[in-house]
Amino acid sequence: MRVLLIQPHQGTNLGLSRVLITEPLGLENVATPLLEDFHDVRILDLRIENLKKLSEEICYFAPQAVGISCSFTTDVYPTLDIAKNIKELNPSTFVFVGGHHASLLPSDLLQDQVDAVVIGEGEITTNEMINELDRGGDVSKVKGVMTREGFIPREIIRNLDEMPLPARHLTKRLRRHYHIGFDCPMASLETSRGCPYECNFCSVWVFYSRKIRGKSPDKLAEEIANVKEKYIFLTDDIAFLHKEPAIKLALKLKEMGVKKSFTCETRADIVVRHKDVIELWKEVGLDFIFLGLEKIDDDGLKSVKKHTKASVNEKALDLVKSLGIRPMATFIVDPEWEEEDFEKLKNYVIKHKLSTPSFTILTPLPGTEIYDERKNDLVTLNYQLFDLLHVVLPTKLPLREFYARFADLCHQGHKNTKLGWEFVNKVTMGMIHGNPWAAVRIFNVARMMRNPETYLDAHKYLEEAPSLPSLQS
Secondary structure, X not given: OEEEEEEOOOOOOOOHHHHEEOOOHHHHHHHHHHHHOOOEEEEEEOXXXXXXXXXXXXXXXXXXXXXXXXXXXXXHHHHHHHHHHHHHHOOOOEEEEEOHXXXXXXXXXXXXXXXXXXXOXXXXXXXXXXXXXXXXXXXXXXXXXXXXXXXXXXXXXOOHHHOOOOOHHHHXXXXXXXXXXXXXXXXXXXXXXXXXXXXXXXXHHHHOOOOEEEOOHHHHHHHHHHOOOOEEEEOOOOOOOOHXXXXXXXXXXXXXXXXXXXXXXXXXXXXXXXXXXXXXXXHOOEEEEEEEEEOOOXXXXXXXXXXXXXXXXXXXXXXXXXXXXEEEEEEEEOOXXXXXXXXXXXXXXXXXXXXXXXXEXXXXXXXXXXXXXXXXXXXXXXXXXXXXXXXXXXXXXXXXHHHHHHHHHHHHHHHOOOOOHHHHHHHHHXXXXXXXXXXXXXXXXXXXXXXXXXXXXXXXXXXXXXOXXXXXX
């Protein structure tokens, strides 16, 4: 069969989603088993390519099945719009949706324009569904596929080593566009899946049922060595959670003489607990860490069920900075904050000289514990505002003042950024070897985030979107 896999355009114009465009690893992982079963597969990334390309693919490639990734809540409306366009162009096309949000709230996506939703990990399920479709069978009988006729659950993949390598060649023409900040071109690679923790603002642990699985160091070392890009983003939800495999992989990379620059995301307590792992990974190229601090005091950490201490966060910051690793500390701002709360966080950023920290607004994302607790308090049902940068819960401060304080936090973080020769060189090299428009977009987003009117405008001009089934309950 001819199968087109689509990464939708972004549903928000602000935040991290605008300063990074990562390789569509999930779609590449889904594509490989399909290719092995001799299906004709293409990937269309609408974050980079325009909607005209979608019409061209439907008309000239004429896919018999189209899969759309819906991982984030802000992806829901773009996903449904794309599905509608496909059905209008060719009503006989089988349209299915997968991804994080789709799996947690399939009712949002199982609309008239969508034939099926792939629940959970998609590699095996999608392949079996397409094979069944190709035979003219009943896809509702495939485990992990939800249709209007029903759903049979599928267990998670036990052994990730059994999964083939992602079909990176399907994005060859686009790879120079993938980046995080000014590091580009950047590949993405997973060493593990899942999270054993239970933060109430996050649904990753819900998606994976608090289970975590990892790939073997030998297989990972071979995959890393064969990645052409210098920059690699480790997509693990918590990097270096398991110490021994992380050490073995680093030693294997040193032995092989692999030279890469790694970016990862992890918890502060993991950094402190596995100090020797972080030191070793620095030697093999760990350069940048998204460090999930979330709150600056113990009461705040307890409120989001982070299960760590503020003192541990500070130790982690000191450690990574002493090693020359760049941390992007992430913080959650509560809608119920008053002036002194914003001031405390601002002073924390100044005290620790945090460069480009990331601030998000506490948002009850569907699928999280906090959504179940606070969904009746929502002041909007418009998923476009669920981008972690707009309030969807009542604020104590007047909305304009809240956003003025939030924008001031962003401004303080930007002021801490060092614009030395190293930074200038990185920007210049990124523009030469990667996508020159990435730098323009990043600087423009930084400017917008310092302006409170940017946030207020969304509330003024975004019409309330039609309510979806999950928001009606």
